[in-house]
Amino acid sequence: MSEVVRNILLLGASGLIGRFVTDDLRARGFRIIGVARQLSPAQRMSALDIELPIMTLDAAALTCLLNEHAVDVVVNCVGVLQDAPGSDTNAVHRDFVVRLLQAIGASGRAIRLVHISIPGAANEDRTSFATTKREAERLVASSGIPHVILRPGFVVAPSAYGGSAMLRALAASPLDLPAKEMATPFQPVAISDIAATIAWLAARDIDDPAVKAVSWDLMQAEPVTMAGVIKQFRLAFGTAGWPHLAMPAFLLDCSAWAGDLASRLGWMPPVRSTAIAELRRGVTGDPQHWVAATGIVPTTLAEAIGRHPATIQDKWFARLYLVKAFVFASLVAFWVVSGFIALIVSYRAAAGILSAHGFPSALVDPITIGTSLMDMSIGVLIAFRRTAGVGLVAGIVASLGYMVGAAILTPDLWIEPLGALVKTGPAIVLMLVALLMLDSR
Structure with missing residues (x-):
């Protein structure tokens, strides 16, 4: 294994996974260029964090970006949940990946692509989000470019956004999802394990046959349900002993409809039809190949949440999150x-x-x-x-x-x-x- 420090280009550096991985890999000594369509003021911490209109860049512009920063590893965390004004799942998940693969091939550099996808079987894909993610996987797998496809489970992170924020909000309230949804399998993964995996990959030689073309599910092996995830958050929030009322299924569907309407106005609520469809599908996978290859022992749900017990700012955020709408x-x-x-x-x-x-x-x-x-x-x-x-x-x-x-x-x-x-x-x-x-x- 080479001791040369890698230059990493991370696309989607403003998101839940992208932001954590960017900061984590910098702390490990990697030179990482974080690129996002828009960074919040608080995220502009480094000169290497760049705002670029990623979705409008053609293959030639992406090639210039790769060569300008002498990139060795590209981590693609770009994604959107649902079609809405300014968000096109096909354009983001498929068309962009086509151009990215062309750019890597045209760069003349030995580059490994680490592509973040979703777990689950392809025959269970029902939403545009899932089908376009899966199409991107097929494009990457058939490209001939050294690649690793990572399929994280439900991501547990110190920060919260989207679905992870919604579960925190439920944990801080007396509401439960309907019984059927609460019983959905939901295998989690600590975001620190995702970052450790990408760091492990970034340190491998480009010609290492063990990681030339692989796909891994990243999640703890033990089966967990949605109820189990929320229960663990409730232990952290101190609300586990509260009486809880399950909302009727029609109310969840109405909330998804309202969320879709809000998305047409430019908002990104966590409760939308795609989110509910993916929630009902569940999050499952088999992490044994990932564990065997990297030696990483998956952090358990209790450890991931227990390492970050709820502080007062966590509690305020969770209590206000659903009220915001x-x-x-x-x-x-x-x-x-x-x-x-x-x-x-x-x-x-x-x-x-x-x-x-x-x-x-x-x-x-x-x-x-x-x-x-x-x-x-x-x-x-x-x-x-x-x-x-x-x-x-x-x-x-x-x-x-x-x-x-x-x-x-x-x-x-x-x-x-x-x-x-x-x-x-x-x-x-x-x-x-x-x-x-x-x-x-």
Whole structure:
């Protein structure tokens, strides 16, 4: 085995697996270039973390990237769960891999590709996510390029995103999934074992026949169910002794439908139709070839979670994670519905308030219509992920404007029986909370 330090290009360095592996391999002494379509400000820790529009790079541009950094190993962690605006499973999982394989072949360098895929049998693939992932596997396997396909089980990591965040949220709540889903097989893997495997592979010579073209399932061997995973998280959160209520299956399906709708608005909720379909399929595999080749002893679920007992920030995140959707949905409804009522349902009553407080008649209709349209626009801005921050700030400013304007022009509204203006204060606080919860990673 060569002692030369490898240069590693990791694609998808902003994701759950990609971020951890990038940081872990750097700590081990590898020179690793982390590439992502978008990095959060907190992830821009190194000059070697690069933002690039990966999906738009052609094979020639990818070849230049490989040669520019003298890459020895490429780790492909790029993936999306479901088709949505800006996310195309076929483009991400298949078409990109085609170009990546062409780039590796054209680079003139001896490069090993480590490709992150999914476990399970191909004949059980039902979603676009699974079928395109499997097609990418076939392309890699038939490419003739030295490669290792890694199929991690349910990933347990210190951070949480997507499905792993959803299970933490369930563990911190009195809710259970329906009994059928709770009994689904769900073999986990510690993210540290994934990083250790990639480090082990990166240290191998490119012509090592033992890892020339292999596929491994990465997970603990002992069978575990979804209920077992959630139970272990509940032990960490201190909620194992709580009474728990199983949600009906139709509610889970309704949540998936709502998640699909939210994804059309640019959000990435963990509960979507693909996530539920993959959850019901389960996570199973056979790690014996991985263990035999690398000598890595899989970390057990209890060890993986027990090494990181829940802290107060973990508990707050888990408790608020599922509530986040209700916070944003309620704010969208609040602004859109209130504006609609003032404009359509109770227009005369809304205009009458201004008239009764001495507003010039020429201004009553324009102000009533303008503020109603403004309220509805704020709700629409909050509904879309890309503009939600702008909408929340606009909502806070508008609410403060209403309060100050009422105090100057119509101070008696502050003491009306229903306390409409008094209730504006808590609405501002809720918008501030939503603004603080806006980040997704």
